[in-house]
Amino acid sequence: MNIRTQQLLSRIPDHSSSTKLKAAAAACLDVAERFSHRATSINGDPSFTQVGRDKVLTDEALKTFLPGLKEAYRPIAAAFADVKTAKAAISIPAPDPSNVAAALERQEIRALVRSMRPAERMGFLMGAVDERIVDAIISAPGFLAGLSDDQFSQIRDLAVNRRFGDRVAEIREAEEAAEAAQAAVLVAKNDIRAATGLDERAFDRMEKQAVITPWLKRYEDGILKVIPGETSYPRATADEIATGKFYASKAEYLADNPGARLAAAA
Structure with missing residues (x-):
């Protein structure tokens, strides 16, 4: 394992759930390294013309190495899918649309918050202890309570963190590990592209066909x-x-x- 591979893998946190991610990232980097060695061999073979070299390189990338990279990437894609599912599971459910009284109460709360001065508004919501207040804000577009998109996101994230606590931290840890593994895959893909000599547009077209x-x-x-x-x-x-x-x-x-x-x- 070369120093660059070690550095890329070291960015993936060491915990039980990231073992597969490290192995997958290492496999992706190994696929790219094998193709680089193959490209060096082909480029140094005097029996090929330059046109022949280019054809062999692109053919092997298309039929073997890019599909191999996608297969090695599969556990990382699965990790991102798991994170997405986990995030959906901790989202705050929408209110019951048939409860008219509760809907009117939420409307009154939003009107109250909207009437406050901007500085007062965020302070009030950040310190709110009655979950009905926060639910009223995050169950409707933020501007109805006088909030910007960033302010609305801040209030929503605070509510999720408060209600789901440790689970949020676990999901964030899993997402960071998947992103670190993804970074290694992007390096591997770029190495393969560089070895083919193709520009990004041509390489992207070839990658879509490599299945x-x-x-x-x-x-x-x-x-x-x-x-x-x-x-x-x-x-x-x-x-x-x-x-x-x-x-x-x-x-x-x-x-x-x-x-x-x-x-x-x-």
């Missing part, structure tokens, strides 16, 4: 997408069903997807 064929499995009430290493599989999307294959084994899947084979070896 691994989904592994499909028939189930009693539908079609699942097999994810190697996982114990349960999600339902396949319409796009995955359209582009996927029903592989008979992992060996067949890896043989047909050199990118997946590369990521598994990283």
Whole structure:
């Protein structure tokens, strides 16, 4: 492991939930390093013309290394999805629209807050101990209470932190770990782009085409997408069903997807 890789991985916090993230980030960097070595070998091969070198590099990036990078990135994408789900779970629920009396009370509270001087308004809300006051503010657009977008966000975040406490800290820690892993992936992707010699626009087009064929499995009430290493599989999307294959084994899947084979070896 080179010094740069060590530095990038050291930014991912050391705790149990980030073990997979560190491994995934390391795998992504390994894929990029393998491609850099491959590019050096191709560029130094006198049997190739420059056109031939460029074609081999882009072909291998498209068919093997970029799909491999995407496969290695999968645990990091899953971590971001988990953070999004966790954030949704701690959001403050919307009020009951059928409760007219409560709706009128919230309207009166917002009118009261809006009538205050700006300096007084934030001080009042920051020190509010009656949750009905805060609920009235965050259940409607901020301007109805005379708040700017930043002020509204501050009041909402304060309410969430007060009500969910430790859970908010856990989610923030998980998000920071995922972002640190993401930074390593961006470095890996940029290394691959530099080795291909493509500009960013051309590389982005190629990256969109670099995909691994989904592994499909028939189930009693539908079609699942097999994810190697996982114990349960999600339902396949319409796009995955359209582009996927029903592989008979992992060996067949890896043989047909050199990118997946590369990521598994990283």
